[in-house]
């Protein structure tokens with residue numbers, strides 16, 4: 001069976017303090033976006049990619065990747081959830097989709113396979129996640145208010161895999177009620193649909209700050225998939 005992947009890449013990456021959006025920064029030979037897209041395009045279970053771009057994006061069509069016939073592009077919105085919605089509207093409604101941050105270039109083929117096989121028989125979909133290792137504190141006014149048990153805490157990663165129509169309806173309705181939707185799973189939670197946690201690799205980082213770029217480069221150099 002083959003699936004579509006959706007890459008939101010319409011952010012401006014203000015925390016990178018770079019002159020161009022972070023997805024267009026280089027990791028060696030190619031940009032972050034190309035690195036991420038190629039992991040999906042070379043996976044046998046991925047048939048096509050929807051890439052969501054900023055309305056003023058002038059970089060994407062300069063990439064050789066733009067000529068790949070398996071890629072569709074759409075224009076995103078102000079928040080990540082708006083960009084994902086725009087992508088979902090361009091997808092086949094009765095299929096599964098894997099939503100993955102363009103800014104997570106260290107994703108591996110094996111983690112994509114692991115997510116698909118764990119989720120394709122589920123009702124509500126699932127996400128890659130890693131268990132929290134540090135002791136977690138809730139803060140108030142710069143002081144510790146409480147230690148929060150880490151036993152049940154996970155870091156939500158991507159890809160996150162859901163049925164297109166179900167995800168689209170839940171994001172739309174959750175946004176209408178003013179719920180914060182920072183990942184796809186939050187929209188499913190809003191609809192009380194239990195999302196599976198699938199343990200992923202901890203090197204699947206999101207490039208957010210300047211120092212993450214060197215880390216991502218090093219992780220990729222160490223991977224054998």
Ligand code: C5P
Nearest residue numbers: 008009010011077078079080083102103
């Ligand atoms: O800003 P953040 O690191 O959370 O963004 C995660 C991903 O979502 C990035 O790949 C970014 O390009 C994308 N994004 C988007 N539309 C927005 C904001 C972020 O597609 N409005």
